[in-house]
Amino acid sequence: MPKVVDHDQQRSELLAAAFDLFADKGYSATSMRALAAGLGVSTGTLYHYFAGKDDIFEQMLVWLSERDVEEATALIPDDATLRLRLELLFTWIRGNAQYLRRLLLLTLDFQRHRSDEDAKALVRASTRLYRDALNDQLGPTVGGAPWSLIQGMLVHEMLDPENVDVPDHLDALMRLLDSD
Amino acid sequence: MPKVVDHDQQRSELLAAAFDLFADKGYSATSMRALAAGLGVSTGTLYHYFAGKDDIFEQMLVWLSERDVEEATALIPDDATLRLRLELLFTWIRGNAQYLRRLLLLTLDFQRHRSDEDAKALVRASTRLYRDALNDQLGPTVGGAPWSLIQGMLVHEMLDPENVDVPDHLDALMRLLDSD
Amino acid sequence: MPKVVDHDQQRSELLAAAFDLFADKGYSATSMRALAAGLGVSTGTLYHYFAGKDDIFEQMLVWLSERDVEEATALIPDDATLRLRLELLFTWIRGNAQYLRRLLLLTLDFQRHRSDEDAKALVRASTRLYRDALNDQLGPTVGGAPWSLIQGMLVHEMLDPENVDVPDHLDALMRLLDSD
Amino acid sequence: MPKVVDHDQQRSELLAAAFDLFADKGYSATSMRALAAGLGVSTGTLYHYFAGKDDIFEQMLVWLSERDVEEATALIPDDATLRLRLELLFTWIRGNAQYLRRLLLLTLDFQRHRSDEDAKALVRASTRLYRDALNDQLGPTVGGAPWSLIQGMLVHEMLDPENVDVPDHLDALMRLLDSD
DNA sequence: CATGAATGAGGGTTCATTCAT
C-alpha cells in the first residue's frame, strides 16, 4: 500500500511543521492561508489532507502527545529509583520547557476557541496521556499535586518569566513525593 | 452641560460587565459588536469610553486584580497564624475557583493575542499583584513553588476537571510551607 | 446688538482656525471631532454655530476669498503700470504660494466630495473672485491663459515640487501679457 | 490545476475598470465595496489580486500613465516641426480633456489622502512621465511654464468650466515656445 | 491529486450628527 504510506508520511510532516506555525501566533491567529504557505502547499491541498483547521490541530495534538510520552519514557531505566525517575523527568521537562509552554498555551488556546464536548474530550485525552505517564513513573499515590506543580511552573513562567525559581520547584516536588 | 453621566462610573460599570463577556468566549472571539450588545450600548459608545478593544481589556484586568487582592486580603486577620492564613486563602481561592480559572485562561488568551512588550508588562504586573499578596500573607520565604502549585491546580482543572484532588493540593501546600 | 457682534466674531475666529485644520488633512479626513478639538470647542458648539461640516467649509471659503482679494489688491497703487502690477501680484502669489497651494488643493478636495450644483456654484464664485481681481489688474484682454498659468504653477509644485522654474513662469507671464 | 484565470490579465482588467469608479467619486469616497460591486467581483477577490485600496490605485496610476504617454507619442511623426508637434499634442489633450481632468483631480485626491513619501514619489513619477514626454516633443528648452499652462488649463476648467478660452491657451502655448 | 480564484460574513474602528441636560 505505497500510496497510503506516502499519504500518512506527508500528513505527519505537515503536522510536525504545523506546530511551529500554530505556536508562534496562536490557534485563531494562524490562518489557513498562513498554514498552507508555511507548509509549502496550497490551501486546496490542505483541505485534501484534512477536514479543516480544527482537524489539523486535533491530529497534531494527538501526534505530539504520543511522541512526547514515548520520548520522555524512553529516558528512564526500568530499575530507576523514585528519586532518579523524578530527576530524569524534571530534566526532560526543563530541557523542553519552552516547547511545553508553547504546547500548553496552544492547548488552552484551542480549548477556548472550541468549547464543545469533542474539543474538551480531545484535550482531556491528551492531558491524561502526559499525566498517566507521570503516574506510571512516580507511583500511583500521586494525588495530582505534583502534576499541578509542574503545570503551574510552566504557567508561572509564561506570566512572569523572571520570577520563577526552578531549583525550588524541583525541591518542592521531591518533598511532595518523599512524604508519601 | 452635557448629559449627566459620571464618566468614570460609567466606565467602571462597563469594565465590570465586560469580564463575563470576555470570559465566556475568550478575548479574540469576543467581538466589539458582541461586547457592545452585551453591555447594552452601541459600538460608538464603547469607543467613546475606551480607546479600543485592547484598552477595555487592559483596564479591566487592572481593575479585577486590585479588587481581588483587596477582597482576599480583607478576610485575613492581622494576627492569624501561618496555617490559618493558608486555610483562609485556600478557601477564598476554592470559593472563586471558577472565576479564577476563567481569569487565568483569559489572561493567557490575551497574552497570546498581543505578544508585544506592553502586553507582557501588563500581564506581569497583574500576576505580581496576586503573587505579592500571597507572599505578604505566607511569608517572604516562599520561593515560587506554592504559587505555581495554585496556578497549576487551576490549569489542571481546566484541562482535566474530574481528576483534581483538591484536599491533596491543600495538604501539599501545607507541607511545602511547613518545611521552610 | 452685542450678542450678534460676539457671535459673528467668534464665528470668524472659528473659520480662520478651521482652514489650517482642513488644509492639513484634507476635507473628508478632517473630522468634526478633530475640528472641534482643534478649535477648542465641543462638537455641540460647532453645530450651534454651523449647520454642519459642509457649512463650515463653505463659510470659510467665502471668507478666505474675500480676505485674499482685498489683501492682494491693496498692495497695488492705482497708477501702477501693467508690468508693475504683474510683478506685485506675482510677488504676492509667491509669498503666499504655500497657502495658495493648500487652498487650491482643499477646494478641489471639497468639490470632489460634494458634486452637487450648490458646491460647484460656491467653488465657481470663489474662483471668479480671484480671477476677476486678476483681470481688473492686468486688463480685460486676458483670455484666461495667464490665470491658467498661475494655477498650473501651483499644481505643478504640488505634484513635482523640485522641478518648477519660478522665474521662468514670471517671464512667461510677461510675454503673454506683452504680446496682447 | 486551479481555475484557469490569467492572473495578470485579470488584474489589468480590474485596473482598467477601476479608473472610472475612482474618478467618479474620488479616491477616499470610493469604497472597496463599491469598487468590488462596480468591477463585478467580491471584496475578497479584490484582496486576492491587490494588497489593498492603495495598491489598486498605485498600480492603476502607473498603468494609465504609461498607456497615455505611449498613445500620445505614437500620434507624432518623427520629422514633425515644433509647431506640428504642439498642435498634435494639444489636439490629443483637448480630445482627452475630460479624462485628463478626472485623472489630475484623482491624483491630487490620492496625494491628499496619503501624505507619506511613498505616495509623493509615486505621484511624482507619474507626473514626470507626462512632463518628460512633453519635453521630448517640444524641446529641452521648456522651463516648465508650458507644462504649468496645460495643467492650469485643466484645473481652470474644473473650477470654472464656462470661462476657459481654449484657443487662447493654444495661442499662448505657441507664443511661449516661439520666443525660446 | 493539487491548485488558487472566489466568496461574503464578520473583524475592529471611525464618522457626522443628534439631543438631553
Next chain:
DNA sequence: TATGAATGAACCCTCATTCAT
C-alpha cells in the same frame, strides 16, 4: 449658550472554506 454621551451605518480588511479546472 454649550456640552459630550450616544448612535449605527459604513469604513478597510481578513477569514475559513468551496470548487472548477
